[in-house]
Amino acid sequence: MDSLLFPSIFILLASFLLPAVVKIIGKMKTIDSNTKLPPGPWKLPIIGNLHQLVKFGSQPHQILRDLANQHGPLMHLQLGELSNVVVSSAEMAKDVLITNGVVFAGRPYVAAIDAVTYGSRDISMAPYGNYWRHVRKICTVELLTAKRVQSFESIRQEEVSALVKYMSSNQGSPVNLSQQIFSLTYRITSKAAFGNTSKGHESYSDVVDKLAKLGSGFRLADMYPSSRVLQHISGLKQEVRALFQKSDEILQGIINEHRTTLETAKTGEEEEAKEDLVTALLKIQQQGGLEFPLTDQEIKAIILDIFAGGGESSSTTVEWAMSEMVRNPRLLKRAQNEVRQICREKGYVDEASIKELKYLALVIKETLRLHPPFPLLLPRESREDCEVNGYRIPSKTKVIINAWAVGRDPKFWSEAETFHPERFSNNSIDFKGTDLNFIPFGAGRRMCPGISFALPNVELPLAKLLFHFDWKLPNEMKNENLDMTEDFGVTMSRKNNLILVPTECTLV
Ligand code: HEM
16 A cells, blocks of 8 residues: 555656556546446546545555545445445445355456466465365365364464463563564464475565565556556566565475475375375375366465465454453453463363353454454455446446444444454354454455464464463553554554563462
């Protein structure tokens, strides 16, 4: 989104790009001549509504919510040459994601993402159709099964225990919890995907992070996909190519290494349950007989998805949950009491005990409601003309679903802006895709398939941090003064790192 902060630069650029501008006007005329598009704010020639997305100090999801408050929960925006519809209520989300789910199961084409996913051969960007169905099935039926996710518990335990050790040795001093949690989640994902032996773990998380930032789809060049000059000036192509080469090199090295190990090793049933994701994919490849061949390219694309989807999204949830609890010591105490009571006898936290942590589950839900890691769900694209709520949405319209606005809609949520985990205690509202008022993982056909992999990466670190330590802000800062500013990047993380002082709890 950074480049959108410089309207004068892009107006200047856009006016220089005459050939592209002519094309753009042609396209805009076609769309604007349609009188039944959803309502939206006034549009300027060439840039459409881009200028309305630039508001100092506000993030895109906040700006879109404010615009929706004026123009309605189904709103049309012209962003550069792209026609967009923004969905900001549960009713409209239901119409789009469920009632017309097949029409809106597409993903818009973003050149940068297409380039790094080997031509959209991953799950999240694959066009809706047989290939997408095939790779999604591999993901849900082979890779992220309950059994396999459970088999990674020892990895999670080992890594979170190392974090606890780090906190113990730094107790009494300020620690950068954001950074620690971020690298913890990448380490867990790396070990689950690549196993213990592969090199390149650290460097890969770095590459994925940079790639995910480039693929936001909100860069100026993404808004004018037909402008070759803009693509060139932005430097995006070159940057993507360099990162892609690096990512490809690391992943291919890991695949080769795994292939050699697989050829020489004799694997039994027991070992199979513990195999990492690359090994699992290579075995599927070797078995063959698939509707679509699973080449190394597809394996690399799927692994990239797991890192991009599963890394920062989990760590940012831990970060926000800790921030909200530290800001409200009553909630922190209640969550600590619960975990200490349930795990005191054992003396440690394991995943079997986590099932009993009912209050922690409420805290996590409330965190995902107020701070969904993807405030704007991965964009959808209409695959054909469709009517929603009496308005026509033409084929190829990009659909932005503002899950952040839906989760804070005061028409459904009382005291919507307040962190109040108890709101989930006497109802069955869940994030599994049936309650459209609460969609941090999306809903419908393209809903996140990684929930079961993500949750233990959130629950175990939180439970252990609460079990072992008391927490306070540094420099005698008052809890209620903790800065909660959001940052819109790969995910909606905290703008400023969460710095806390741990004190080891001697009671446990
Ligand atoms: C707290 C953690 C996570 C959150 C909040 C989250 C959220 C989301 C959201 C909002 C979408 C788009 C859904 C839609 O279009 O309706 C999505 C898609 C996806 N997520 Fe997650 N995710 C998380 C963790 C994970 C993990 C751990 C993985 C993999 C191990 C993963 C893999 C994917 C994939 C592959 C897709 C694309 C699905 C498709 O297009 O068919 N996610 N996720």
